[in-house]
Structures are given as structure tokens and as C-alpha cells.
Amino acid sequence: MKKYGFIGAGRMATALAGGLVEAGLAGPEEILASDPNDAMRLAFAERIGPQSITSDNAEVARDAQIIILAVKPQVMPAVLEGLKVGSKPGPLFVSIAAGIPLAKLEAGLGKAARVVRVMPNTPSLVGRGASAYAAGKNVTPDDLQAVKSLLESVGIAFEVPEYLLDAVTGLSGSGPAFVYTMIEAMSDGGVLAGLPREIAHKLAAQTVLGSAEMVLATGQHPAELREAVTSPGGTTIAGLEALEQGGLRAAVLAAVKAAANRSRELGQA
Ligand SMILES: NC(=O)c1ccc[n+]([C@@H]2O[C@H](COP(=O)([O-])OP(=O)(O)OC[C@H]3O[C@@H](n4cnc5c(N)ncnc54)[C@H](OP(=O)(O)O)[C@@H]3O)[C@@H](O)[C@H]2O)c1
Numbered sequence: 001m002k003k004y005g006f007i008g009a010g011r012m013a014t015a016l017a018g019g020l021v022e023a024g025l026a027g028p029e030e031i032l033a034s035d036p037n038d039a040m041r042l043a044f045a046e047r048i049g050p051q052s053i054t055s056d057n058a059e060v061a062r063d064a065q066i067i068i069l070a071v072k073p074q075v076m077p078a079v080l081e082g083l084k085v086g087s088k089p090g091p092l093f094v095s096i097a098a099g100i101p102l103a104k105l106e107a108g109l110g111k112a113a114r115v116v117r118v119m120p121n122t123p124s125l126v127g128r129g130a131s132a133y134a135a136g137k138n139v140t141p142d143d144l145q146a147v148k149s150l151l152e153s154v155g156i157a158f159e160v161p162e163y164l165l166d167a168v169t170g171l172s173g174s175g176p177a178f179v180y181t182m183i184e185a186m187s188d189g190g191v192l193a194g195l196p197r198e199i200a201h202k203l204a205a206q207t208v209l210g211s212a213e214m215v216l217a218t219g220q221h222p223a224e225l226r227e228a229v230t231s232p233g234g235t236t237i238a239g240l241e242a243l244e245q246g247g248l249r250a251a252v253l254a255a256v257k258a259a260a261n262r263s264r265e266l267g268q269a
Pocket residue numbers: 007008009010011012013034035036037040057070071072073075078079096097098119120121122123173
């Protein structure tokens with residue numbers, strides 16, 4: 001019996017399986033992933049181990065206690081059809097596919113299926129993910145703990161009611177793209193002020209990383225941390241004035257709201 005099965009062995013599946021092994025939650029022999037794509041199977045096997053991969057979804061379904069559905073949303077209906085559970089208690093299913101509601105997953109897998117829906121984000125690929133998950137109607141507290149541990153092996157994770165997953169999509173799902181834009185703009189600013197591109201790029205990225213670490217490590221409010229680096233009549237307040245004039249705060253609020261709204265729209269389509 002395998003502990004963790006992955007349907008789809010792409011980038012997210014490989015990151016999650018790697019996280020499980022590195023966190024000591026599973027040995028490589030307790031993981032099995034299926035994927036039709038040779039290159040993906042090879043990459044997964046190289047990271048996890050040669051016995052961890054198959055091209056047969058049914059083998060994963062037969063063997064695993066927790067099955068992570070890590071395929072693109074458009075192939076999900078066909079995948080669910082092949083995994084349908086009967087009346088017996090089956091495995092726990094964890095879907096990471098964007099935008100597929102629990103009701104659809106439960107309808108596809110069978111009424112008795114235990115399903116958790118997750119919204120992860122790309123920094124999971126480097127162990128710095130920010131995820132949220134919502135429980136289906138048949139899951140147990142132990143199931144939720146297992147999902148939390150799985151997600152925390154590649155970052156942080158919070159349980160939310162399903163309707164809040166659109167807000168999560170707007171903030172942490174789409175958020176990396178907003179932050180990349182910020183990094184790019186800061187880097188451009190550095191170049192404008194005379195720095196070589198290579199140095200500006202790294203200083204900008206490290207500044208975002210370090211500032212985020214400060215927020216998480218100190219537990220201080222971002223406004224408090226900002227005040228601590230803003231001396232009267234100094235350089236930082238001059239920059240902050242320009243940010244306020246440019247409407248950065250309003251633009252970021254609007255970006256998260258627009259992405260959350262779009263997620264809601266797509267979910268209803
Ligand atoms: N990447 C992210 O940051 C992120 C964030 C949030 C949510 N997600 C969700 O996570 C899921 C996986 O994303 P990803 O970036 O890891 O995608 P990916 O790298 O494309 O991996 C998906 C894999 O599933 C394979 N596949 C296709 N049909 C299959 C089938 N019937 N049975 C088994 N495997 C099959 C694909 O093979 P082919 O390439 O040959 O089709 C591919 O190797 C998506 O639903 C996405 O919405 C990802």
C-alpha cells in the first residue's frame with residue numbers, strides 16, 4: 001500500500017512529493033505518481049526515486065491512501081471518471097486544480113468520496129508556498145490534518161470555507177505575479193538611479209524576500225516595520241511620498257480584488 005498517490009506528475013506534484021520526502025512525512029517507497037508524459041515521469045523519478053512512477057492512473061488508485069489530483073483543470077473530468085469510488089471508504093482525494101469546485105469533484109468521484117480542495121501557489125516549487133484548503137462534506141479531522149501536513153511540507157497552509165478560495169486565488173494564487181511586477185519595477189528604478197541591471201535585479205528580489213521574512217519573523221505589523229525605517233525628512237519618506245502619489249496601495253488592493261472577482265466568474269462559467 002502506498003501512502004501518497006499523485007495523478008499527474010507535473011511541476012506541482014513533483015514539488016509536493018519532494019516536500020513530503022524532505023519533511024520526513026513519507027519515504028520515496030510510499031509515493032507513487034502516474035503521468036502519460038515521459039519527460040514528466042523522468043523528472044519525477046529523478047527527484048523522488050525510480051519506483052515512484054507509473055503511466056497507469058489505475059495503479060495509483062489501487063494503491064494509495066491519499067490521492068493528490070495534480071492535473072490541469074481541463075483533463076480533470078476524464079481523470080475523475082477513472083477514479084470513481086463505490087460505497088466502500090476509499091482514499092482521501094486532494095485536488096489542487098484551480099477553479100474546480102468541491103461539488104463537481106464529489107459528483108465526479110462519487111457521493112461517498114472524501115475530497116479536499118486546495119489552492120496552492122507557485123512558490124511551493126521552492127518550498128515557500130502559501131496555500132489554503134477547503135473541506136468536502138465527507139472528510140474527517142484526520143484527513144484535514146493530513147492535508148495541512150502535506151501543504152506545510154512546501155510552505156504555509158490555512159483551512160478556509162470554500163467560498164473564500166476565490167479571495168485566496170486573488171491574494172496568494174495570483175499574488176506572485178503582482179510581486180514579480182514590483183520586483184521588476186524596483187529593479188528598473190535601480191537602473192534608473194545608475195545601478196548595473198544584474199545588481200539591481202538581485203538587490204530588488206532580495207529586498208522583497210528579506211522584507212517578507214521580517215514581517216513573518218517579527219510578527220510586527222508592516223506599518224510598524226515601515227515606520228522603523230522612515231526617518232523624518234529622510235530618503236525613505238521621499239520615496240513613500242512618490243509611491244502614494246502613484247497610487248500603489250490602491251492599485252494593489254484593486255489587483256487582488258480584480259483577481260478574486262475573475263476567479264469567481266471563472267468558477268461560475
Ligand atoms: N503551478 C502552480 O503554481 C499552480 C498553482 C495553483 C494551482 N495549480 C494547479 O495544479 C495543477 C497542476 O499544475 P502543474 O503546474 O503541476 O501542471 P503540469 O506541470 O502541466 O502537470 C500536469 C501533468 O499531468 C499530466 N496529465 C495530463 N493528463 C493526465 C491524465 N489523464 N492522467 C495523469 N496525468 C495527466 C500532464 O501531462 P501532459 O503534459 O502530457 O498533458 C502533466 O505532466 C493544475 O490543475 C493547476 O491548476 C498549479
